[in-house]
Amino acid sequence: MATNSLPPSPIAPTVDFSAEGVQHGFLRLPYSRDESAWGSVMIPICVIRNGRGPTALLTGGNHGDEYEGPVALYDLARTLQPDQVSGTVIIVPAMNYPAFVAGTRTSPIDKGNLNRSFPGRPDGTVTQKIADYFQRELLPRADLVLDFHSGGKTLDFLPFAAAHILADKALERKAFAAVEAFSAPWSVKMLEIDAVGMYDTAAEEMGKIFVTTELGGGGTARAETVRIAKRGVLNVLRHASIVKGPVDRQVTRWLDMPSDDCFSFAEVDGLLEPMIDLGGEIAKGATIARVHPVGRTGQAPHEIKSKMAGLLAARHFPGLVQAGDCVSVVAAVVSGAQKGG
Ligand code: CA
Numbered sequence: 646m647a648t649n650s651l652p653p654s655p656i657a658p659t660v661d662f663s664a665e666g667v668q669h670g671f672l673r674l675p676y677s678r679d680e681s682a683w684g685s686v687m688i689p690i691c692v693i694r695n696g697r698g699p700t701a702l703l704t705g706g707n708h709g710d711e712y713e714g715p716v717a718l719y720d721l722a723r724t725l726q727p728d729q730v731s732g733t734v735i736i737v738p739a740m741n742y743p744a745f746v747a748g749t750r751t752s753p754i755d756k757g758n759l760n761r762s763f764p765g766r767p768d769g770t771v772t773q774k775i776a777d778y779f780q781r782e783l784l785p786r787a788d789l790v791l792d793f794h795s796g797g798k799t800l801d802f803l804p805f806a807a808a809h810i811l812a813d814k815a816l817e818r819k820a821f822a823a824v825e826a827f828s829a830p831w832s833v834k835m836l837e838i839d840a841v842g843m844y845d846t847a848a849e850e851m852g853k854i855f856v857t858t859e860l861g862g863g864g865t866a867r868a869e870t871v872r873i874a875k876r877g878v879l880n881v882l883r884h885a886s887i888v889k890g891p892v893d894r895q896v897t898r899w900l901d902m903p904s905d906d907c908f909s910f911a912e913v914d915g916l917l918e919p920m921i922d923l924g925g926e927i928a929k930g931a932t933i934a935r936v937h938p939v940g941r942t943g944q945a946p947h948e949i950k951s952k953m954a955g956l957l958a959a960r961h962f963p964g965l966v967q968a969g970d971c972v973s974v975v976a977a978v979v980s981g982a983q984k985g986g
Pocket of ligand 1: 708794796
């Protein structure tokens, strides 16, 4: 890719990535509009640097309605001290800041889904400009990337950390080791079905260790999932020897999402009747949920059956579904509970 021929990013950081100590600043993205001539989008960023060592890039708010990552990362940015760090920690708790302040998955400015916008464009939409800045300025600085996700307003997940099955097996091993160190109750090996345009793919193609999460959802955060996020980010930093101290390892169970048989989609609109809750075991062919037509009584529900055996890892959150909505994700159990060592 001829990135050399691209114009420079219009985003100006107010932080110096080579300066020692703690800086709280912004990625300032010029966005001139009716309400603000010569105005800007101000994306918060924190850089904590102490001498030589690896660099971790920690991100939340890639989708604007997912909250465990932002809660953990605003908190970490406020509390992590340089003398705890060997190397550099870059924290962007709300990557797609316009989406985050609107409480929406995609940007209200351009409807951009940041996690489908990579590698982005310096001369594109606001969302494409954010992607381009991460692609060409932030990702190249990182050795390790942790990008927090949750289910957002329309999905709810078992709390898990995950990494992708990769062609580069050495990189895959490092990523799975970081996932295990995160110590969520569940750890997932994901085969990405639709990887084009993802931040994940951009990082992995640069050879970066990339860890992601799905920690809950429904457009809010819970006390338990916030605790998992806070412990997980510190654990990953300790695992990478960027923060001093032992990894606080907890029991985690590994799951596999091996194919698109994991996913079920509604084929009719209607009222969702869950037949199994998150974490529940399910046999191949068993009914995961029923969708009741609501326009009149006396109609048989549409049954959604599992294409594989496993357990329910994610479900549609709102009580009503539309045709095409993702109703469920089933994952295969690949091992018993284990405490990583
Ligand atoms: Ca997400």
